[in-house]
Amino acid sequence: MRIAELSRQANVSIPTIKYYLREGLLSPGERTSRNQASYDETHLGRLRLIRALIDVGKLPVATVREVLSTLDEPDMPLHEVLGVVSASLCERRQTEPDDVLAAGREDVDALIERHGWQIADDTPELDVLAGIIVSARRLGHPHIADAFDNYCEAAAAIAEVEVGYVSELGTVENVLEGVVVGTVLGEAALAAIRRLAHQNVSARRFTES
Amino acid sequence: MRIAELSRQANVSIPTIKYYLREGLLSPGERTSRNQASYDETHLGRLRLIRALIDVGKLPVATVREVLSTLDEPDMPLHEVLGVVSASLCERRQTEPDDVLAAGREDVDALIERHGWQIADDTPELDVLAGIIVSARRLGHPHIADAFDNYCEAAAAIAEVEVGYVSELGTVENVLEGVVVGTVLGEAALAAIRRLAHQNVSARRFTES
Known part of the structure; x- marks a missing residue:
């Protein structure tokens, strides 16, 4: 053409x-x-x-x-x-010095091990999670990482379906394109849906007569 | 003091x-x-x-x-x-004209109804989701909304725990502070964990001998 x-x-x-x-x-x-x-x-x-x-x-x-x-x-x-x-695709806005991050990283490594996931040590998302744990502690929410086991279970089910979907897209270009679109749009969608789920649960709990 | x-x-x-x-x-x-x-x-x-x-x-x-x-x-x-x-907290970068968004909004409304969620009609996340559906279609991924049912199930389980947690924070200020921290940090964490789950599933599927 x-x-x-x-x-x-x-x-x-x-x-x-x-x-x-x-x-x-x-x-x-x-x-x-x-x-x-x-x-x-x-x-x-x-x-x-x-x-x-x-x-x-x-x-x-x-x-x-x-x-x-x-x-x-x-x-x-x-x-x-x-x-x-x-x-x-991972924004690395590392705002914490390495030694501060290390404290959060221990919890992240334990989380990954607990779920038996195969994750390369230098995956940037591991430090992103460590940074979130450190920030949450500083804000007075030391138990935020407790929620992460829930997230792992939810994400495992989601990923199984999604990786299956993109792996059937044919050429390597198509697979990669599917990964980019699925990662970025999917994560915006999941965030929006989680907020809606909060509204739904909160509507049930706080407006019941 | x-x-x-x-x-x-x-x-x-x-x-x-x-x-x-x-x-x-x-x-x-x-x-x-x-x-x-x-x-x-x-x-x-x-x-x-x-x-x-x-x-x-x-x-x-x-x-x-x-x-x-x-x-x-x-x-x-x-x-x-x-x-x-x-x-x-919701960034309203509405990039689509209303009539284009309306097509995606139908799918979103059907999704919410299917799950029996109580969501106010003017919640900005509904239009965010509609915009994502429209973008995905334009990029040649018409079936992206199929994944949203999975997301809803995952988010419902997550929200139940999270709303329970913040509702026990005491004063209204503390609850709201917990909502902001939990919404923003939680969503960054969930996104990172979903990516890690992809890596784990992909490691299993594509590196098996």
Whole structure:
């Protein structure tokens, strides 16, 4: 297909596609004449992934390039590519010094062990959780981590379904795109639904006559 | 207690406390001499709530004032005060026009009805969810709302425990402070734990020999 058709199908403007080509995020089409190139399904798949990373994942272009170059390494197992994408989605606003974080990290490591989860030690979410525990303690809520076992059980059931869904999306590009969309939109949805659940329970408890 | 002691116990600096006093977020202490005032537990509770709203909830001072004035209305039932706090925590970045949102809203209303939840029609999270459904469809993931039933079941179990916990925090200030901290930190924690659960399931599925 020509660039105009690629633009229509991917719902990305032609100038934006040209920008991705210049930045090396998208591989060049097959040249069909001096001024024209032809694009195929692999370009479309890649373009949807780029869009998901930038628009949904809010990743800077440099990080997108990094993720895509991981994807193009032929020997990289899918699980590791997933790790790179997932880590790049994690905002690391580490606001606590390492020694303060370490206290929270003990609880997090115990939590992971208690549930028997296989998690790489350098996964940024582990420090995110440790930071949350430290903040909660400082705010006078030392028992916040008690809720995390509940969260783990809930998340385990959710993840089983979700990983099953994305693993059936076909190409690696599609799987990754599904992971980005599912991670970011799914987490916004889960947060909103948890708030609604609070309202529902609170309506029952506090308005009963 | 004097302002220095209030500052120490609340872990909020004296200039910040004076700022809250000037802005009317905190009621004046009892004057004990020309230059001194005395503060009590109610000031401490209010100060912790203000801090939770500003530092954890990231609310602007004007919104904090609104929330606090709701709190001071003697006839406002707790459930409604909770609604005001909760709505003020919801970022309303409505990026979709109303008619586009309406399509997603149908699915959201059906979801809420299916689970028999009592939710006020104007709860901002309902439109947040509708916006997520619309975005996912546009990105080629029309079935994202299928996952929401799972989320509702998970969130219902979580909310039951959490609302029980905050409702036992005593004063209205403490309950509200618990709601803000629990909503914001809890949602960050749940998101991180969901990602870890993905990694765990994906490790099992994609690295098995």
